[in-house]
Amino acid sequence: MNRRRLLQTIAASPALLPAQQVNPSPDESAVLKADSPDAAGEPVRRFFSPAQFATLGALAERIAPSIGGRPGAKEAEAAAFLDFLLASSPRSRQGLYQRGLDSLDRAARARYQKGFAELGGAEADALLAPLKTKWTYTAPADPQAAFLRAAKADILRATANSRAAAEANAAGRRRATGLNPYWHVID
Amino acid sequence: MAKFDHDVVIIGSGASGGMAAYVLAQAGVKCLMLEAGPMVDFTRHRSLKAVYDLPFRGFGEPGRFPHITQASEFDANLWIDEKKNPYSHPENDPYYWVRIRLLGGKTLRWGRASWRLSDYEFKCKDHDGWGENWPISLADLAPFYDRVEPLIRVSGRNEGWAQMPDGKLLADESVDSLSIQRFNASARKLGVPTTKPRRATGTLASSVNLLLPVAQATGNLTIVPNAIVRELGVDPKTGLVNAVHYIDRRSRREYTVPAKVLLLGASTLESARLLLNSKSRQFPTGLANTSGVLGRYLFDQFYVKNTVTALVPEARGGKGPRNLMGGAGYVPRFTNLKPGKPEKNYLRGWAWDFGSGGTPSPDLFPQWGAELAQTMADVQGAGFAMTTMGESLPRYEHRITIHPTLRDDWGIPAPHIEQRYTENEHNMAKDAMETGVALCQGAGFEVLAAHAQMVPPGESIHELGTCRMGADPKKSVLNAYNQAHDVRNLFVLDGGAFPSGGVQNPTLTIMALTMRASEYLMEQKKQGKI
Numbered sequence: 182m183n184r185r186r187l188l189q190t191i192a193a194s195p196a197l198l199p200a201q202q203v204n205p206s207p208d209e210s211a212v213l214k215a216d217s218p219d220a221a222g223e224p225v226r227r228f229f230s231p232a233q234f235a236t237l238g239a240l241a242e243r244i245a246p247s248i249g250g251r252p253g254a255k256e257a258e259a260a261a262f263l264d265f266l267l268a269s270s271p272r273s274r275q276g277l278y279q280r281g282l283d284s285l286d287r288a289a290r291a292r293y294q295k296g297f298a299e300l301g302g303a304e305a306d307a308l309l310a311p312l313k314t315k316w317t318y319t320a321p322a323d324p325q326a327a328f329l330r331a332a333k334a335d336i337l338r339a340t341a342n343s344r345a346a347a348e349a350n351a352a353g354r355r356r357a358t359g360l361n362p363y364w365h366v367i368d
Numbered sequence: 369m370a371k372f373d374h375d376v377v378i379i380g381s382g383a384s385g386g387m388a389a390y391v392l393a394q395a396g397v398k399c400l401m402l403e404a405g406p407m408v409d410f411t412r413h414r415s416l417k418a419v420y421d422l423p424f425r426g427f428g429e430p431g432r433f434p435h436i437t438q439a440s441e442f443d444a445n446l447w448i449d450e451k452k453n454p455y456s457h458p459e460n461d462p463y464y465w466v467r468i469r470l471l472g473g474k475t476l477r478w479g480r481a482s483w484r485l486s487d488y489e490f491k492c493k494d495h496d497g498w499g500e501n502w503p504i505s506l507a508d509l510a511p512f513y514d515r516v517e518p519l520i521r522v523s524g525r526n527e528g529w530a531q532m533p534d535g536k537l538l539a540d541e542s543v544d545s546l547s548i549q550r551f552n553a554s555a556r557k558l559g560v561p562t563t564k565p566r567r568a569t570g571t572l573a574s575s576v577n578l579l580l581p582v583a584q585a586t587g588n589l590t591i592v593p594n595a596i597v598r599e600l601g602v603d604p605k606t607g608l609v610n611a612v613h614y615i616d617r618r619s620r621r622e623y624t625v626p627a628k629v630l631l632l633g634a635s636t637l638e639s640a641r642l643l644l645n646s647k648s649r650q651f652p653t654g655l656a657n658t659s660g661v662l663g664r665y666l667f668d669q670f671y672v673k674n675t676v677t678a679l680v681p682e683a684r685g686g687k688g689p690r691n692l693m694g695g696a697g698y699v700p701r702f703t704n705l706k707p708g709k710p711e712k713n714y715l716r717g718w719a720w721d722f723g724s725g726g727t728p729s730p731d732l733f734p735q736w737g738a739e740l741a742q743t744m745a746d747v748q749g750a751g752f753a754m755t756t757m758g759e760s761l762p763r764y765e766h767r768i769t770i771h772p773t774l775r776d777d778w779g780i781p782a783p784h785i786e787q788r789y790t791e792n793e794h795n796m797a798k799d800a801m802e803t804g805v806a807l808c809q810g811a812g813f814e815v816l817a818a819h820a821q822m823v824p825p826g827e828s829i830h831e832l833g834t835c836r837m838g839a840d841p842k843k844s845v846l847n848a849y850n851q852a853h854d855v856r857n858l859f860v861l862d863g864g865a866f867p868s869g870g871v872q873n874p875t876l877t878i879m880a881l882t883m884r885a886s887e888y889l890m891e892q893k894k895q896g897k898i
């Protein structure tokens with residue numbers, strides 16, 4: 182069990198809650214609380230190679246670090262989520278990520294003789310310079326700049342939309358519930 | 369043998385179909401409504417969820433909606449299944465066809481912006497010599513606008529401007545935030561008019577809550593969801609529509625129902641597709657197409673989303689007075705209003721929606737990590753953004769045809785759609801961007817980004833034309849009452865009827881035209897002409 186899950190389990194542990202009286206009816210169904218598959222197990226990596234995944238994890242931490250106790254990409258498991266998302270994304274998107282991560286790692290090895298995942302913060306940031314190009318509506322012509330721009334947006338979103346971020350928001354009462362209307366399949 | 373003793377068959381239940389049912393059922397006309405999609409149950413089909421609980425964390429299933437950029441993972445099940453309902457477009461000219469196939473149609477999701485057309489649109493050819501006039505003027509439609517606006521409770525502000533006709537509105541007396549006041553003042557200096565938004569109030573204001581319940585309460589409306597109309601039959605002797613062939617969406621069983629009068633409101637492209645798919649000896653190229661223009665003159669309004677994104681400097685870091693940020697406004701068309709030669713390097717004009725108080729996207733800042741987080745905290749709620757909505761010119765070569773081999777999941781021939789923006793639209797978008805930047809700078813805002821890249825045709829969800837109305841049956845499909853020139857018991861009520869569309873969101877006009885056409889139909893029936 183990972184740390185996150187352990188904390189969740191402790192928080193929800195019946196032993197710590199006042200005992201609730203439940204009188205089951207033999208005729209009526211009851212409303213039970215349930216959690217999503219994502220809350221229980223560790224996700225299985227499907228898409229990136231181990232080296233690419235390590236680079237993505239390091240990149241995600243540079244883009245969205247944990248600041249002031251608020252969860253960053255690491256706590257949000259953004260890289261693992263993106264591995265899952267990319268596995269079913271269009272080919273062009275997959276290629277953009279694979280080439281982008283490989284070339285980031287190659288650049289790190291060429292300049293610092295170590296992989297991107299092993300770089301210090303300033304070293305890594307030097308390789309993210311293409312992110313400093315001014316925003317244009319269409320993706321940048323330079324493939325590495327295009328990759329970094331796409332990855333930045335995805336990492337930030339995967340972090341902001343994570344359970345960890347929602348829990349931090351709820352704790353800080355940033356948003357009342359974080360709930361939105363969801364439409365089920367209509368048939 | 370018909371199982372219902374209906375007077376009219378209405379196809380589609382959105383803005384046009386819903387309004388036809390509303391008018392006719394209340395007048396005692398027995399209506400049978402065939403709707404391709406299922407019925408939505410707001411209690412059963414909707415519940416609250418957290419974004420992290422969605423399978424794709426709010427990114428949506430990759431590839432599910434190649435053309436519907438508006439779909440989110442929360443509402444994905446409301447939009448049409450693009451795989452089951454395919455269409456094609458030229459490889460280099462994408463067309464984004466945005467559809468909802470449910471009872472209520474696109475009114476389940478519409479933004480409710482509601483502007484009247486003016487005689488700049490109805491009499492556009494008289495004004496600048498381009499295109500065709502409508503066979504009606506504002507004076508003909510005004511009495512119907514007068515009735516539709518209170519029905520859908522449009523709020524806004526009357527300004528007495530010719531290009532933005534006054535309406536029967538719920539007066540919007542709200543005080544503008546200081547940032548909006550500053551923008552308005554900057555606009556005034558450059559002679560650019562600004563006003564309040566005009567939109568139907570309430571969060572839904574749809575056919576399913578404002579129109580269909582009233583119609584059904586009369587006992588004169590039978591609604592049949594899950595009925596996908598495939599083809600219309602024609603009486604070989606009279607040339608009138610006499611039958612509707614439809615397929616049960618779920619069982620795929622085929623049915624036929626007789627029709628004395630047919631009211632078509634399946635939305636612009638679906639209505640044209642159905643007519644083109646309804647070939648007969650009398651109408652070998654599609655029903656009501658002796659003019660040859662059925663499917664042609666497809667157009668919409670082009671959108672440049674966030675053409676200018678700016679910051680209100682005083683709002684940075686959450687500083688500034690409480691009434692600094694927030695609110696929205698609208699700029700109606702203001703270019704080329706003088707008759708004769710256009711003052712610009714394009715014909716016609718554009719409008720803007722603008723809003724204050726959003727947070728600009730992190731994409732716009734060339735930063736990451738702690739620096740970006742700091743910036744995002746600083747600019748939270750300090751944004752100001754403008755979206756351009758420009759007139760696109762209806763052109764003969766922009767059209768929907770039937771694809772020779774492509775079929776939908778029910779075996780119905782699918783459409784091929786061709787529309788592209790031309791120099792006129794591109795010149796306009798560029799002018800709109802440059803003017804927008806000047807207005808923001810004049811207001812003391814910090815411009816973060818500006819662009820003139822319009823979204824692909826179709827994405828504005830204001831598709832119009834294909835069954836244009838006109839005075840000359842050789843050049844148009846419908847007459848001034850949305851009635852087919854060739855087939856007097858056939859009416860096309862949706863945006864297909866528009867010969868031009870200006871910059872105004874079209875649904876208010878679709879509803880007003882439908883109300884007028886429905887009352888004309890009753891008059892014609894009374895006189896025994898139908």
Ligand SMILES: Cc1cc2nc3c(=O)[nH]c(=O)nc-3n(C[C@H](O)[C@H](O)[C@H](O)COP(=O)(O)OP(=O)(O)OC[C@H]3O[C@@H](n4cnc5c(N)ncnc54)[C@H](O)[C@@H]3O)c2cc1C
Nearest residue numbers: 380382383384404473474478479480481597635862873875
């Ligand atoms: C997100 C969004 C925002 C919008 N915002 C605005 C706005 O602010 N202002 C504005 O003016 N407009 C807006 N619109 C556009 C507006 O919704 C449409 O103009 C309006 O709904 C068109 O009405 P309609 O009756 O032509 O088509 P629809 O409302 O789409 O209804 C057509 C119906 O016909 C049914 N149908 C289609 N084919 C068949 C068939 N073969 N057999 C049987 N039934 C069929 C469909 O299922 C559908 O229910 C918006 C739309 C969307 C989606």
